[in-house]
Amino acid sequence: MMIKEELGKKLLFFDGGMGTLLQAKGLKPGELPETWNAGHAEEVIGIHQAYIEAGSDIILTNTFGANALKFHDSSHPLKEIVCAAVQNVKEAVRRSGVGRKVYTALDVGPTGKLLKPMGDLEFEDAYEAFRQVMAYGEEAGVDLIHIETMSDTYELKAAVLAAKENTKLPVFATAIFDDRKKLLTGADVPAVVSLLEGLRVDALGINCGLGPEQMIPVLDELLSYASVPVIVKPNAGLPRQRGNETFYDVLPEDFAGTMKQIVEKGAAVIGGCCGTTPDHIRYMADYCRHIPLKPMEKKSYTIVSSYGQAVVFGADSKIVGERINPTGKKKFRQALKDHDLDYILKEGILQEENGAHILDVNVGLPDIDEKAMMVEAVAGLQSVTSLPLQIDTVDIHAMEAALRIYNGKAMVNSVSGKQESMDTVFPLIARYGGVVIGLTLDESGIPNTADGRVKIAEKIIREAEKYGIEKKDIVIDVLAMTISSEPHGALVALEAIRRVRKYLGVHTILGVSNISFGLPCRPILNSNFYTMAMYNGLSAGIVNPSSDEMMEAYHAYHALLGLDENCSAYVEKYASHGPRNAVRSASGQTGNASGSGGNVSGVGSAGNAAGFGNSSEGMNLKTVIEKGLKEEAHHITESLVQVQEPLEIINTHLIPALDHVGKGFENGSVFLPQLLMSAEAAKAAFSVLKERIADSGEQAEKKEKVVLATVKGDIHDIGKNIVKVLLENYSFDVVDLGKDVPPETILKTVKEQDIRLVGLSALMTTTVASMEETIRLLKKEVPECKIMVGGAVLNQEYADMIGADFYGKDAMQSVYYAQGLGTEKSKNPQ
Amino acid sequence: MEQLKKEAVRYLVYGKNAVDAQTLELIEESFMNLQSAAGRKSIYRIFDLSLAGKENIRFGNLEVKSKSLGKNLLGCDKIVLFGATLGVGVDQLLFRTSKTDMARAVVLQACAAALLEEYCDACQDEIAEELKREGRFLRPRFSPGYGDFSIEYQRNVIRMLDSAKTIGLTITDSMMMVPSKSVTAVIGASTLLIHCHRQGCEACGKKDCIYRRQENLP
Known part of the structure; x- marks a missing residue:
């Protein structure tokens, strides 16, 4: 019997807590429970056996924290720990001799580290740690992988991807939600569901963090979004302290009573987490065994998400910010060539503040490494905004690399009706999840009738089905042809949108401003066409959120169609603007995207x-x-x-x-x-x-370059950023390498760009060692390059000791030092 | 709130000088932004404590050698391990702000530090209440990195609290806590009530610190 044959058809019981029971048997706080698999096998087997006898169908191996990041010395080889853990479950099954199938699930918990950009763990390193333990588990003969207690969608993605790509086992995944129905790193229920279903887990749900009662609101939301069976594994209430003891306050009978309710609501796999015991599971199984399982309905929501939020497509129209795209933008092209990531990030922040729901990201230029730039831009944007991103590229390698490292379920721009396009793009969507934009063009071009475009849309949807990609994960772009060369361009697009929504039942998207190409005063045409398109069923418009006309059209449409409750968004936006003529002139001053960066802070005095x-x-x-x-x-x-x-x-x-x-x-x-x-x-x-x-076409003065970096291991870079702002004011071209920068990267940059001054920052004693290492490497390889240092724990004496040329006790001192080194021209501000 | 603002001003190194109106406005806005960004979480566990000599400290499975901690814990028979964090939301806000406005970022970071301290104080008051019922009184909290209490013990405290799982408080290979606005500490508990007027900042030996609290100010 395979678990997939029973899952969703029969209520399945997990086991309960392990840690608390081991502690009762003598495990010390801080001691790694996984070491007991070999050293105290009898105790572990005893606990498994008690759960089997209590009624558990699925037993978790004692491997919650077993990963190479925690077990990297030879005293406890990871493989042995995992093997012993699996054997212990199998032995318990044998000893208990129950007449039913009991499944062994490899328990996989979080690494205990936070992934970049917030923490120091690389996505691929997390992936590798999970891959290893999962491969050992499969080899040792587990029936499924159960990933649990995850509080970060990025780590969750690394774990599920590792399971999917390296084993053939069924995958269950559950996360810790808090009482605000969110993960610690911010994701809400639809964000988690869409991520996990995009990665094609077999079941998903919630565990730990809350007691059964408190989990019900989260469960309700899970059930409203999920299409796969839902798992619920609560703690035995909330932890309380009694003397030196931590205990949980929900007794087995009460626990079982609430679990009964949870099954009646629709949970398909239930069990217990911290503080639950074989008694909790016994009562739970007794109370719930005969409740008929509520069948899961397939949901048809189109959802894109990030680490912090989900965007659910609906009756309203979504704004996809179009500004991160070099087409026709001289400054943006230059920023890409100069590798100026900050420019892109600010463009993203500005669009968010102006009302975008999703950001399109296109960094394609003929002479840059698009794959590398795309990965950097996506990772960078995800460190400054929680808006979901739309990965926009024709480079399939860039698309795959971005989809892999993306934290959430991305929007993908795009696939077309060309066979080659579908053959390359759909496998990526099947693998990483995503909502893909289908362009209604094929080998014979763009049909000039609505009929022709709808037919291609149908073809795309049909072909996607072969990959298991559902209709809800396709959004059709019927393409707008400029009315300056195609007199019926707008009519055809509007009719195609209407039919795609009505007859194919999928959402639509459009690059709105194409309609006016080649005509004067384009905002007039764009904004009116935008309104028409929304009225015909446009689910998302790819527009410039900094354009007053477009935002006016957007807000007016939603207010007029009853999609803006109490017109509150409209009122908030325009109430203070007075007569209509004042709207443009006033918002023109504050909504200016022209690159000063002066208006992107979002709070404060701007806007008045x-x-x-x-x-x-x-x-x-x-x-x-x-x-x-x-x-x-x-x-x-x-x-x-x-x-x-x-x-x-x-x-x-x-x-x-x-x-x-x-x-x-x-x-x-x-x-x-x-x-x-x-x-x-x-x-x-x-x-x-x-x-x-x-x-004016004048050549700007060539500026002196300075490299700034926060050293490897150090992730606090506020000091470095202060120095950066000041140096830039004084006419230096700052190459900012960011935080946690390896010495080799700094050396490489110095050599490649012929740099004469490097500024290093370190916050703590633990990272000054890595500053010293960096200085040693630079002094050896590029002795002519000067090094200035700063940071909370440094002083002149310390700086001398580690071989720095200059210690800047504050930011201005580094400016003066840099000026002193520079040529005459760089002594003055820009 | 007034106390919070004062602390933020201290972290901004104004010393005895009055803060200017513009910075004060930034401080007020920053506290408002932090209200929604901060996801305060904390955890504590109590252990039996044994002290041998002036510097050998033992609790749970852990042995610590530290004179300054030994002095802090003198007369205590229990020890509270404590962890608190403002969550990753604050780090995200700080990072985002540093891309658009460094003046605001610097102020925000000072405000977050003040908010964290205030939160820790509030948590400690609650723990004190709890222990008072068993007739015990708390000493000032003491963090790894204070005096000769090695910063390396952060890792032990984090593991003993299982804080990655319980409150999302993790540590990097180079001993930096993530989220950055986090605290780990130990707090001694004793059946004897000792009035410790010297707390935190004032108790520190580094008298020339630019952040030192101005003792004569109201």
């Missing part, structure tokens, strides 16, 4: 266009920068460049202001937040001047 005029009245640029007024600095510079040369502005305003503030910081009259506010204001002004210089 009226107040701005007053507050800075009578102030010149120098004063505004000294006061650290970022918005004002941006606007004043914009009017100043109309009458003054950029260089003159720099010499009469920017340099004196920065000098003034810098001196103030040194003599203790200006404090760090103020120094940085001025720096940010100066940055806003510089960005206006930079654009002006670029527009």
Whole structure:
């Protein structure tokens, strides 16, 4: 008998807690329970046997924490631990002699480490740790893999992927939700369900963290989104402390009573977690054995997700931000060539603040390594925004690499009706999950009738079925052809959208602005067409969320169609704007995406266009920068460049202001937040001047490059970021390598870009060692390169000891040092 | 809230100087942002404590050698292991902010530090309440890294609390806690009530620290 034959047809019982029972038998706090598989096999077998006799159908091996990250010394070889654990379950089954099938499940818990970007564990290292233990488990003869107690979707993905790609075993996966129905790293129920079902687990659910009663609201939501059988394994209530003892407060009979309710609601596999005992399981099995299993219904929600949230497609229309795309954007192309990741991240943050629900990510340029850049952009964006991403590329390798490291269930742009496209893209969706955009074009091009486009959509849906990809995971893009060359371009697209929604029952998406290509005042056409498309059933528009016209169309449509309850989103957005004419001019000032970065903080004084005029009245640029007024600095510079040369502005305003503030910081009259506010204001002004210089076609001055890095092992980089802002103000081109940077990476960058100054930061005594190692490597390989260091635990003496050329006790000191080294021209601000 | 703001200002190294209005506004906004970003979680466990000599400390399965901790625990027969965190949401917010506005990021980080301390104090008050019922009184909490209590013990405390699983508090290979706004500590419990007016900052021997609390200020 295989478990898949019974799963979902018959109620299955897991076992209960292991840790608490082992502790009762003498396991010490902090001692690894897995070491008992060999050393105290009898105790472990005894516990398994008690659960089997209590009624458990599935017994978990005592391998919760068995992975190479915890077991890496030779005293407890991982393979032996796993083998012994599996043997213990089999022995317990033999001894108990019950006449029913008892399944052995390999128990896989979290690594105990947090994955990057928050922690220091690489996704692929987590994957490898899981792969290893799973391979041992399969070899030792387990019937299934049970991944549990996960509190991070990224680690969950690594574990499920490892199981799917390396074993043939059925995979169960459960996570810890808290009373807000979220994982510790932020994911909600639909985000977890869509991720796991995208990866094609056999059953999913919730365990640990909560007692049975508290799990019910989470269960309700799980049941409303999940299509596969749902697992529920609560703790025996909440942990309480009595003297030195931790105990759980729900007694076996009460536990069983709630579990009965849980089965009646629709759970298909139940058991216990921390604090539950064979008694809990016995009562539970007795209470629940005869309840008929509620069949699971297939759900048809289209869901994309990230680590922190899910976007569920519905009656309203979603905004997919289109700005992360080099097509037709000179500055973006330059940023890609310069490897300026921050530019992309800021573009992402700005679109989120302007109302995007999903971000399209396209980094394709002929002369860059698109795969590497795509992976970096996706990982980078997922460290600054929890919006789901839409991976947009024609490079199948870039697509696969991005889908693999993506934290969540991504949107994929795109597959077409061409056989070759479907043959390459669908296997990736089947493997990693995802919602894929189907373009209605095929080998013979784009049909010029709605009929033709709908037929291709049908073909895409049919072909996807062969890969087990359901209709809900396909969103059709019927393509908008510009009306300047195709007079019926809009009509055909609108009709195709209507039919795809109505007759094929799938969601739709469209790059809206194509419609106006080649015509003047495009926003007029775009926004009106956008409204029409939504009215005909457009589920998501790929648009520019910074465009006032598009957002007006969006909000008006939702308010008018009763999709914006109490018109609250509309009112929030436009109530303060007064008469319509004021809308554009006011939001034009705050919604400006032109790269100052001045408006992306999302909170604070930005957005008060009226107040701005007053507050800075009578102030010149120098004063505004000294006061650290970022918005004002941006606007004043914009009017100043109309009458003054950029260089003159720099010499009469920017340099004196920065000098003034810098001196103030040194003599203790200006404090760090103020120094940085001025720096940010100066940055806003510089960005206006930079654009002006670029527009005039003048060659910008070549700037001195400085590498900054927080050393390997160190993940606190606020100090380094402070130095970066200031150095940039003083005309240095900062190559920011980020945090946790290996010495080799720093050396490679120094060599490749011919760098003469490196700044290193370290926060703790434990990471100064790695700073020293970095310095040693640089001094050996590139002795002419200077090294400055800073960080909380450092001082002059320490810096000398580890061989640094300069110790910067604060950020300004590093600027002065860099200036002293540089050529004459870099002694002045930009 | 006033106390929180004061602490944030101290972390921003204003010393005895008055904070400017703009920074104060950033501080207020930062605390507001932290309200939604912070997912406060904590855990503690109590162990029997045995002390031998001035520096040999034993609890659970662990033996610690530390003079400064020994001094802190003198007269105690129980020890509370404590872990608390503001969660990854704060790290995410900090990282995002550092991409767009460093002044705000620096203020946010100071506010988060102040919020964490306040949260730990509140947790400690609750634990004190609990232990008072058994007639025990708490000493000031003491973290790995204080004095000669090696920072390496962070790993033991984290493991004994099973804090990765229970509150999501983990540690990197180089002994950095993730989420970054987290605390591990031990707290001695004694049947004798000793008034410890010197707490945390003031008890530290590093008198020239730029973050040192100004004792004469209200």
